[in-house]
Amino acid sequence: MHQGKVALVTGSTSGIGLAIARTFAQNGANVVINGFGDKDAIEQERSGIEKDFGVKAIYSGADMSKGDQIAAMVADAGKALGSVDILVNNAGIQFVSPVEDFPVEKWDQIIAINLSAAFHASRAAVPGMKAKKWGRIINTASAHALVASPFKSAYVSAKHGVAGLTKTVALETAAHGITVNAICPGYVWTPLVEKQIPDTMAARNLTREQVIKDVLLAAQPTKEFVTVEEISGLALYLTSDLARSITGAILSIDGGWTAA
């Protein structure tokens, strides 16, 4: 389906991003993976993608909190593989704290990585997409792009911002064969969720089991975590030609959470 196309997935050394990058590669795209982590483990992921799917995979260590590094990552991808056809703005971090104690540097970091990075990458990638009259931008937002939870002021603000950015860039690019959509997962079992359990235990004075059952899955009517495969399946569909009329959409994949 995506033979010869170039897909850049930010935050793809782990969790949702890694599943999306592997799905695009499985469908023929050359991919750029990005994110932090152990150097050897990342190289294993990169070479594993090439070996498993017979495509080219390159790694960018660009820091998604730095606009200049993001622009350079998109330009370098263009030089190595050809201009980016599919951009997935997925990198994200979380921090849980009451607003009055929320560290200012954590606020700035979350806004930079979870929101501004999507602006910088879209800004850099749209000209190449317009030139080809085809492009797909997918922003990994969250159920928190639509509803709030206490103690997540920066994350909820950033994700609501991503929804606004998605709609705006969709309108600007609609006549150029480009679609821009946001995927809004509920809780997906990834390191991002696992890492927030201790802080949520402290903030709410709960045990680990209570956090999983009464905080995380309490919001999700299915009472099950969403899987990374379900999300990468939706991402793949959004990049298909059948989905060419879906743009500016904020798509929930949250086990019914935001229906309540």
Ligand code: NAD
């Ligand atoms: P994860 O922690 O498994 O992966 C996050 C990725 O982002 C990693 O590859 C990490 O290295 C990368 N990253 C973090 N900071 C970075 C930086 N400064 N520069 C470059 N890369 C950076 O998390 P995940 O659960 O797979 O989350 C992926 C996205 O999905 C995030 O935007 C998150 O907000 C969103 N999301 C996750 C859930 C969930 O329940 N897991 C739910 C809704 C939305």
